[in-house]
Amino acid sequence: MSESPLETAADPLDTEPVAAEAASLLRHNWGWFAAAAAVLVLLYFLGPILAPFLVSAGLAYLGDPLVDRLERLRLSRTLGVCVVFVVFFAVLSTTLILMVPMLEEQIVTFAQNIPDWLKWVQDVGLPKIGVHLPAGIRLDAVGLRNAVTHNLSEAGDIATVVLDRIGKSTPALIGFVANLLLIPVVSFYLLRDWDLLVLRIDQLIPHRLRPPAEALARETDAVLSALIRGQLLVMAALAAIYSIGLTITGLKVALLIGICAGMVSFIPYLGFVSGLLAASIAMLVQTQEFGQLIWVALVFGVGQVLESAVLTPMLVGDRIGLHPVAVIFAILAGGQLFGFVGVLVALPVAAVIAVLLRHARRHWLLSPLYLGSAGLPPQQEPPPAPPPIP
Secondary structure (H helix, E strand, O other): OOOOHHHHHHHHHOOHHHHHHHHHHHHHOHHHHHHHHHHHHHHHHOHHHHHHHHHHHHHHHHHHHHHHHHHHOOOOHHHHHHHHHHHHHHHHHHHHHHHHHHHHHHHHHHHHHHHHHHHHHHHHHHHHOOOOOOOOOOOOHHHHHHHHHHOHHHHHHHHHHHHHHHHHHHHHHHHHHHHHHHHHHHHHHHHHOHHHHHHHHHHOOOHHHHHHHHHHHHHHHHHHHHHHHHHHHHHHHHHHHHHHHHHHHOOOOHHHHHHHHHHOOOOOOHHHHHHHHHHHHHHHHHHOOHHHHHHHHHHHHHHHHHHHHHHHHHHHOOOOOOOHHHHHHHHHHHHHHHOHHHHHHHHHHHHHHHHHHHHHHHHHHOOHHHHOOOOOOHHHOOOOOOOOOO
16 A cells, blocks of 8 residues: 555654654663763852853853964964963953053042932932931931941941951952962963864764754854854943943043943843943932933933944844843843852853754754644645635
8 A cells, every 4th residue: 555645744754763762862871861960960069169160161262263263374272372362461451451540530539429429318319209317317427427436336346247257258359369360271271272172072972963963063152152252242332332421421430330331231221220320320419410311311322222223233143042031030040050150151051042942942843743643844734625616
């Protein structure tokens, strides 16, 4: 008996052999899966010391294309890595030399304006919303000194607690400095051996799985490149836009607020909202004129429009496919599970998961379970029967 066209068309999408092979794979390799689970648990407990290694891996990933280009110019791998390191630290040092004095001046200005801010909050801000401080309490230097003198014993207890906290935090500070010094060392060795590490991982993939694995790796690399390199450029561009715009408005702490707003802009709308709020308060205290807030709002409005219409499409692109809610959830979940390390890797991991989910969705839409018993893709489904001729 000959097979019907529908049965013949269903054969390429038959997943029974694949399911049987997967079941056999699980039965015969359960030890490897248990080992992988044990490694994940170990990484969870080693989370506090993973931060410098993750930062180093990110720097090596960003620097590998540059070293590859230098290798094509007939430089050795080690010499290419040295050139990239020298250029990177030269740019970083120049940026710090230019930015640190300006930031220091902004921080001093911020500290000098604190009494004026407190006075404005007490005399203008709180009465505007119907809040009045109790009699005898004032938010100025004299009021704070009187409060401390009146509660001298409690102030002494507080000072003791603060000094005790400082003493306990000294090992943590030493560990932070050690991790900071560890990053360039680990980055150098990872960048030098990056191609070798990729080759070793590629050799572990079975030959029959290499075509789909390589396709998945290429798409993941494209997404990670767009995310990491693009997002860093977007953050730097927004920091420059906010700083320059607020400086034009006459805000004294424009550079400080602009850089902070740009640095946290990888979380959707957080840089915009936090920067707008901080700049509005600073401008209001500085000028005490509500009309100046229009210019502050204009600066952040222009920055937000440029980010969504120009910067993100041009520098990041639409290949990532992460909804803003998914980004916020990934960052919060990473911080809850792994602390600072989780926040550090939340977006790259979420981007990789998005790639895997897109592949899973594509296979699901072509699966017999989704298509029905015919097992035909949507474009190959037989047309509906014509209506009967009257």
